[in-house]
Amino acid sequence: MLATAAACGFVLGTRGMHDALVAQSMSPHCSRAAVNVHAGEQPTVSIAVCTGSSCESRCNFNSVVAFxxxxxxxxxxxxxxEINCMNMCKRGPAVRIVADDLVATVDERMSELEHKRTAFQNVxxxxxxxxxYGVARSIADGSNRDAYGGFCVTLHGPLPPSAM
Known part of the structure; x- marks a missing residue:
């Protein structure tokens, strides 16, 4: 089974061939912040869920309770x-992964628009x-590998003041 992660610039021939950390460290396209996030320590990871009235009323599903x-x-x-509003009301519920107080994105798991806005949308x-949650758990345990394969994490900075 071949799984290609173009954004990280590597190809894994089999699951057992390379672990995610070796493959990630070999990649020239992963950001330095992504590689150093797990250098011998476990990051603090949180999932910030928008609970603005528009996101909450978008469906009968309660993302906060599910997470x-x-x-x-x-x-x-x-x-x-819970975050009061992420200003993505038409695409809610919106969710951000925050690792060591920095907003994190994962190219391999996010659409182009989600990456640009640094949040998963329509959760x-x-x-x-x-x-x-699988992505957040994988970042927290340092594996950067979920049920769909390995991924790279890009850190962007703290949550915007409007989202705190």
Missing amino acids: EALAAGESTAVSVS ATMARVEAV
Whole structure:
């Protein structure tokens, strides 16, 4: 099985061939911040969920409760926080992954628009919540590998003041 991660510039022949950290460190396209995030230490990872009235009323699904249920059932250090508004009302519920107080994006798991806005959008189903939580858990445990393969993490800076 071949899995290609073009944004990281490597090809894995089999799952057992290289672990995600070796493949990531060989990649010239992963940012230096992405490589150093896990240099011998576990980052503090949180999932910031928009709870603005427009995001909350977009569907009957409550993303905050779903993320909290996943976090409660595991020992991984992923916390869930509520953010009043991320100004993405038409594409909500919106969710950001925050690693060591910096907003993180994952090219291989985000659309171009999500990457530009540094948030996962339309997180309105349990499948979508599980996928985003899987990415956050993988960042927290330092593997940078979820059910879909390896990925690179790019850190952007702290949450905008309007989202705190």
